[in-house]
Amino acid sequence: MAKKTSSTKRRRRFHVCGDLSKRGMSDLNGVIDFLSNRHQLARVKTEVDPRFELGAVAYKFHGNKPVLFESVKGSRWPVFAGLYWNRGILADVFGVPETRLSFHFAEAVAEWRASPLHPVVMDSAPCQEIVEKNWDIRKLPAPQVGTEEGGQYLTSSVVIAKDPDTGVRNASIMRCMITGRDRLTCLMDIGRHLRDYYERAEARGKSLEITINNGVDPAVHIASVVPAVAAPIGLDELGIASHLLGEPLTLVKAKTVGVEAVGTAQFVLEAELLPKVREPEGPAAEVTGYYAQKDDRWVIRVKGVTRRKNPIWHTIIPGREVYNAVGLMAEASIFRSISNQVPVVKDVVLTYGGCGFYHAVVQVEKNIEGIQRNVILATFASFPPLKQVVVVDSDVNIRDPQDVEWALATRFRPDRDIILIPDARGHELNPVTNDGIGCKIGFDATAPYPRPVNFNRFKVREVDIDDYEIEQ
Structure with a gap:
């Protein structure tokens, strides 16, 4: 049963700019079906190795159709890539013109700031159809893309944490490298709310509990990359996803940690960021187009894994997909900030x-x-x-x-x-x-x-080409 929150009682009063749920895209499966029906999806049926080969094949589609790898060596599950590398296709997913995409995100943030539509928390959800026991996360089909990367990387997973003082949720994306059966190392950028949470917990000698949610819908992804200037630390930015979905986002109670997970995710790693522990991470492909070099960084211990019965692993490939995944929301934040001034x-x-x-x-x-x-x-x-x-x-x-x-x-x-x-x-x-x-x-x-007058641009009269009989 859902918690009886004021958001569910009064949900009809909220104005929402998005309609992903109404259009059947409240989860990644719905998005893949949408793309397939519009012939905007490439399906790779030949088996690929997640170590270097998958990424190399994905790059052949870079900037064009998203790709579903249906047969991945050593894995029972397919891998989906490229959702964010084509702005035109992403605009189709959100149901807006490409030139309006960042404005659409800005409107969702503005609605959320004015009258937030809060997520609802359930006791069970599709992401918990299977609860794994003593599971080795090295079985995940997380690819190793760059030829010099240090290992398998989680690049699209949304990390949810709670402020250790207020309990307010934060959602973000950070790179995580698998280093053992229940262990990852990660990068937390300066200025991120997650790092602020962690440093306060670490100062008290405590770990910071998190959920790592892979295969979330685009609304959750966009909410997780909202710049800090647009999403103050005291607000739960997952509400932005509700405004893009057109209804409250569904979260679910985790099994082993006190942090919620995205109910429609494909996989969830329930985990904790360990205090005063650093271990090697990298090299890793970064937004710059270079490798972030190997160094001792933060450590995650996985306490539990849940998933769907037939999950699809989602990965983001370095390049345009990263640029759009981050840049579109940053454009929205910049526009909203400077146009007000x-x-x-x-x-x-x-x-x-x-x-x-x-x-x-x-x-x-x-x-x-x-x-x-x-x-x-x-x-x-x-x-x-x-x-x-x-x-x-x-x-x-x-x-x-x-x-x-x-x-x-x-x-x-x-x-x-x-x-x-x-x-x-x-x-x-x-x-x-x-x-x-x-x-x-x-x-x-x-x-x-x-x-x-000498700065007036040359121009021609507007005409409708359909009015003319043309042979080519």
């Missing part, structure tokens, strides 16, 4: 060339000279990992790198239109920084305001 902002994109994390292009409708420089500074403040910001006018397509380069070529003066911010906090995984400290650069590629 500077209403001339019309759109934001984090570029693939900037790893979906380090380079932003911002589109503005200038109404006064100098406002574009305010936008550059506000953008850096809204997302600290950024290294570069380019601001362009509304007549420039920020999703077309060639059009952005055109603006830089014809509207940007290096002697006047650069802003440098030395010794600023960035992202510690970027090797060009010194433990996260580096220089940021902003480019003003906007035309002067008021716009002189």
Whole structure:
């Protein structure tokens, strides 16, 4: 039975922007069926080895259709990859135009902040159809993708923890390397709420209980990558998933830890982050396109494993999938933050060339000279990992790198239109920084305001090509 929370009693009063549940995509199985029915799924039927081969085959589809590997060496279960590497397909999943995808996520966050639709907690759920006994997690079909990676990696699993003081839940994604039958090592980035939770627990000599949820629906994934600036530490960001689903997210009581799991997950590892223990982790492929080097990092001990009867393992492949999985939610957060401060902002994109994390292009409708420089500074403040910001006018397509380069070529003066911010906090995984400290650069590629006639773009009249008889 569900707990009788106020959210379930008053759920009809909440405005929700999403409808994934109504459209049959409240779990990963529904998403795969949706993609298959639309011929947007590649099925690999030949057996592949999860060690290096699976990732190599997946890369042949990089940026196109998601891939379901139906036969994985040494495993009873298939592996799904590529859900997040094509923005057009992901937009189809969420039922919005591609250009509206990050705005859709921003609306869900805004709804959640204004009137959160809380998850409900059940006593049982599909993720607990099978409760494993003394199970060896090395049996999981988690792939080893990069040729120099240190082992099998969990790259898409959502980690749920509770604030050791308030009990508020946090959801996040971190890389975890399998090192033994019940053991993983992991990376916790600086500034993450999970790391804050852990450090407070560790200071008391206590472990931090967690659930590691693999194969969650896209709404839960998006909720777990909301930047800290948009999801304060005192709020349960899993409510964002409810707003994308169109109904309260279902969680379930774990069997061995006091933290809930995602009810529709494919696999759940019930575990604890051990205090004052560090063991080797890495090398690991990272968002930068380089390997994070081997070092002593945090240790997870698995206490229990539950799963569906016929689960599908989900993995994220380094590259565009990481860029979109993180970048889309970051775009939504940046847009919401800076458009509230500077209403001339019309759109934001984090570029693939900037790893979906380090380079932003911002589109503005200038109404006064100098406002574009305010936008550059506000953008850096809204997302600290950024290294570069380019601001362009509304007549420039920020999703077309060639059009952005055109603006830089014809509207940007290096002697006047650069802003440098030395010794600023960035992202510690970027090797060009010194433990996260580096220089940021902003480019003003906007035309002067008021716009002189010689800055008016060439254009042609709009026509409907369907009105013409054309032979090709």
